[in-house]
Amino acid sequence: MGEIRLMKGNEAIAEAAIRAGCDAYFGYPITPQSEVLEYLMAEKPHERTGMVVLQAESEVAAINMVYGAACTGKKVMTSSSSPGISLMQEGISYIAGAELPCLIVNVVRGGPGLGTIQPSQADYFQATKGGGHGDYRLIVLAPSSVQEMADFVKLAFDLAFKYRNPAMILSDGVIGQMMEKIELFEPIPRVNEFDQSWVTTGKTPDRQRNIITSLNLDPYLQEEHNHHLQEKYARMRREDVRYEAIACDDADYLFVAYGSSARICQKAVQLARKKGIKAGLLRPITLFPFPEKILGDLSQSVKGMLAVEMSAGQMVEDVRLAVNGKIPVEHFGRFGGVVHSPEEVLEALEEKIVKPVV
Amino acid sequence: MTEEIIIAGFGGQGVLSMGKILAYSGIMQNMEVSWMPSYGPEMRGGTANVTVILSDERISSPILNVYDTAIILNQQSLDKFEPKVKPGGLLLFDNNGITRYPVRKDIQVCVIEATAEAVRMGSGRVFNMMVLGGFLKLKPVLEIENVLKGLQKSLPPRHHHLIPMNEQAIRRGMELVKPFTVAS
Numbered sequence: 001m002g003e004i005r006l007m008k009g010n011e012a013i014a015e016a017a018i019r020a021g022c023d024a025y026f027g028y029p030i031t032p033q034s035e036v037l038e039y040l041m042a043e044k045p046h047e048r049t050g051m052v053v054l055q056a057e058s059e060v061a062a063i064n065m066v067y068g069a070a071c072t073g074k075k076v077m078t079s080s081s082s083p084g085i086s087l088m089q090e091g092i093s094y095i096a097g098a099e100l101p102c103l104i105v106n107v108v109r110g111g112p113g114l115g116t117i118q119p120s121q122a123d124y125f126q127a128t129k130g131g132g133h134g135d136y137r138l139i140v141l142a143p144s145s146v147q148e149m150a151d152f153v154k155l156a157f158d159l160a161f162k163y164r165n166p167a168m169i170l171s172d173g174v175i176g177q178m179m180e181k182i183e184l185f186e187p188i189p190r191v192n193e194f195d196q197s198w199v200t201t202g203k204t205p206d207r208q209r210n211i212i213t214s215l216n217l218d219p220y221l222q223e224e225h226n227h228h229l230q231e232k233y234a235r236m237r238r239e240d241v242r243y244e245a246i247a248c249d250d251a252d253y254l255f256v257a258y259g260s261s262a263r264i265c266q267k268a269v270q271l272a273r274k275k276g277i278k279a280g281l282l283r284p285i286t287l288f289p290f291p292e293k294i295l296g297d298l299s300q301s302v303k304g305m306l307a308v309e310m311s312a313g314q315m316v317e318d319v320r321l322a323v324n325g326k327i328p329v330e331h332f333g334r335f336g337g338v339v340h341s342p343e344e345v346l347e348a349l350e351e352k353i354v355k356p357v358v
Numbered sequence: 359m360t361e362e363i364i365i366a367g368f369g370g371q372g373v374l375s376m377g378k379i380l381a382y383s384g385i386m387q388n389m390e391v392s393w394m395p396s397y398g399p400e401m402r403g404g405t406a407n408v409t410v411i412l413s414d415e416r417i418s419s420p421i422l423n424v425y426d427t428a429i430i431l432n433q434q435s436l437d438k439f440e441p442k443v444k445p446g447g448l449l450l451f452d453n454n455g456i457t458r459y460p461v462r463k464d465i466q467v468c469v470i471e472a473t474a475e476a477v478r479m480g481s482g483r484v485f486n487m488m489v490l491g492g493f494l495k496l497k498p499v500l501e502i503e504n505v506l507k508g509l510q511k512s513l514p515p516r517h518h519h520l521i522p523m524n525e526q527a528i529r530r531g532m533e534l535v536k537p538f539t540v541a542s
Contacts, residue, residue: 006378006381006382006385006393174394174420174421177394178392178393178394178395178420179378179391179392179393180390180391180392180393181381181384181385181390181391260420260421263417263418263419263420264418264419264421266418266419267418267422268419270418339421341419341421341422342418342421342422342423343423343424344423
């Protein structure tokens with residue numbers, strides 16, 4: 001059994017990065033994720049594993065440092081919160097275009113603009129639909145516990161290298177700031193075992209030179225490159241959809257929620273069942289690729305779904321696409337930094353789904 | 359067993375650290391724990407609160423609207439959280455600075471004069487441990503030796519010499535706590 005600790009979600013990300021054999025972290029402080037950088041600075045991972053930790057002069061600099069370092073085939077990452085992630089979008093688009101693996105952590109706060117420092121889930125569109133310019137996708141993982149904050153760092157690096165694609169951990173201020181008991185995985189050596197044939201660390205006599213770029217002035221070649229990217233995203237949809245189904249087997253009504261909203265809905269499921277309402281919860285773990293097939297399957301057996309997210313309604317669009325009009329799908333969520341309570345969520349299920357459907 | 363607790367008071371009263379010691383102690387007793395600091399706009403008003411959940415099972419929501427126990431250290435928190443104690447639950451408050459007293463009769467209400475005792479002892483540092491002691495007397499969800507282990511985990515080694523003082527405060531709190539009679 002691994003080491004047991006009481007940690008904040010943000011600290012878990014930082015400790016997991018060191019243990020996952022991360023080579024470099026570049027970041028800039030912003031609430032509510034500053035503990036990631038603070039923990040790394042205090043822990044001095046350079047002395048533990050040789051990992052580099054650098055506070056950049058801005059988020060724009062940090063993401064471009066990630067871009068540069070990722071070209072060497074190393075495990076590199078950054079973390080920020082909503083306004084900082086917006087600043088990084090140009091770099092993320094370049095990294096996706098150049099097909100480089102890296103990890104970007106977004107501990108979401110209320111927006112738009114500088115917004116608030118309180119938790120939010122209103123960056124779903126930005127994370128899952130591209131964010132920057134061009135036809136690209138990130139692998140997006142949504143942890144709903146401090147344990148998953150740690151475990152998904154390792155998973156995100158695995159998937160980023162499997163597909164040579166940037167991966168994002170989309171968290172929020174609740175999971176970032178709360179403390180829970182976690183079991184830390186054993187440290188793995190800071191040696192990258194993934195394919196290194198594409199890296200730009202100096203040409204050897206036995207091969208052609210490697211070129212890493214997102215620029216291709218020939219539109220036909222660029223179209224071909226885009227086809228290749230789309231094939232990659234299709235493969236993600238086939239091979240790496242992850243979700244958790246809670247009390248779905250006999251459910252009449254379903255909550256669909258990720259991250260901290262999924263935790264709140266889990267309580268709402270318990271409250272609903274006490275009242276005799278057979279509710280269940282489908283929790284997407286990968287937001288891209290989205291678990292559309294299971295939602296389509298569940299739409300055969302449940303009478304309605306309520307997407308619960310701390311936004312004005314973003315993921316609900318993907319749920320509706322998956323269900324394709326077969327049953328009612330509604331949205332509920334507090335937003336702008338306000339967190340809904342389990343009681344509010346249950347009330348919304350009764351008002352918007354149970355009453356109209358019955 | 360699941361115990362859902364809110365601890366609320368002013369910043370600086372040791373609200374968050376009391377919660378942290380409870381959470382660490384829960385881990386020492388092999389329980390699942392969560393610690394969620396107040397993250398609402400009320401932080402600006404100078405009040406601090408933390409939700410701590412101790413459970414034998416996987417914890418669902420770390421954010422709650424009703425609680426098994428409310429540990430209350432100032433008037434604003436009493437006003438805000440008294441209505442949010444589950445029927446049959448526990449409200450424990452320090453009476454320092456309280457002018458509007460609890461009114462509910464469907465819950466257990468207890469008082470601890472921990473601020474006054476801390477002043478008498480000439481040290482405010484272990485005030486929160488007295489309150490914790492009072493809580494543990496009323497709801498022995500954690501064993502004292504696990505709380506002491508939790509303290510050891512929670513405090514940096516340079517403060518470990520203060521553990522006996524904290525233990526004393528916990529035991530003093532157990533003596534101090536008493537039922538509060540709600541006016542009819």
